[in-house]
Amino acid sequence: MTDRHPRHWAAGNLTPMMVALIDSGLGLLSTTGWLRHLAPELDLLLILDPDGAPWGSRTASFVTDRLFSAAQLAVQRGAEAIVVPCNTATVTAIDALRESFEPRVPVIGTVPAVKSAAAAAQGIAVWATVRTTASDYQARLIADFANGRSVARVACPGLAEAIDHGDMAAAAEAIADAAERTPQNCGSVVLGCTHYPLVAPEILQSLPTGTTLYDSAEAVARQTLRRLNRATESHSSTGSIDVVLSGRRGNLPAGAHAYPVGRALVAAARVPREILITAATRASMAAPAI
Secondary structure, eight states: OOOSOGGGEETTEEOOOEEEEEOSSGGGHHHHHHHHHHOTTSEEEEEEOTTTOOGGGSOHHHHHHHHHHHHHHHHHTTOSOEEOOOHHHHHHHHHHHHHHHTTTSOEEOOOOOHHHHHTTOSOEEEEEOHHHHHOHHHHHHHHHHSTTOOEEEEEOTTHHHHHHTTOHHHHHHHHHHHHHTSOTTOOEEEEOSTTGGGGHHHHHHHSOTTOEEEOOHHHHHHHHHHHTTOOOOOOSOOOOEEEEETTEEEOOOGGGGGSHHHHHHHTTOOOOGGGTSOTTTTTTEEOOOO
8 A cells, every 4th residue: 555645754754744624513522532642743623613503404505515615625724634523414425525525635424333333233223413314324324234133213403512512401401312212122322423422421321221332433533544544653743733613713612621522622632542432431332443
């Protein structure tokens, strides 16, 4: 396999490289945290869309237009990979985005970890936004990778929005509602929205003991590094973190402070593994492969 970015290798040392992550809100925090943990020397460009959020309730054309505008801005700013840590945006427009930007700029999407959950030989539920739950993309994913298992599709209205605002009371209400609609025999619950891992401990508390959550943030981060032929060893340098809000330079929204990974990224600090897989979820969170 040849190096797609040879100018970033010199005498065995890595020089700075920028990766852009695009989401309407805080769903990009977990994947950003994993990238910061695995390759802290990367410069990260976080592009959020508070003016258009939440994407989960928007039309396909709206999401596509916002995603393309953000991707064009990322490339103009020098991004050498585009990550879409948003299930809604991925199921809506990832193919079109790849047609426009690859192979020059790798585009990495996010899909629910149905394949990993299906390997566990137990009932499966997929928690997702209303749009992702109703999408043909998710239906095809289940048909292709659930190994014939019955999959409960559980829409979680309001949960991503509550997480974006750091409103833990509203999040708890949305989680309780989704848990009540999740069949008791579903021992595997796939987190089909990238916002949901931020409240994984609360989700686990709402579900029967022994339930396993499946999240794809770590796998997406590792896939990004593979696409860039990038090693995951820790390096001495620490890259920058820049934030763009609906086309304007800014800072991560106040809601990010409600979560350990958000606070670490606000401080532009390195992100330890312990705050990505907390004590409450370490035994129960399964990382899928992409």
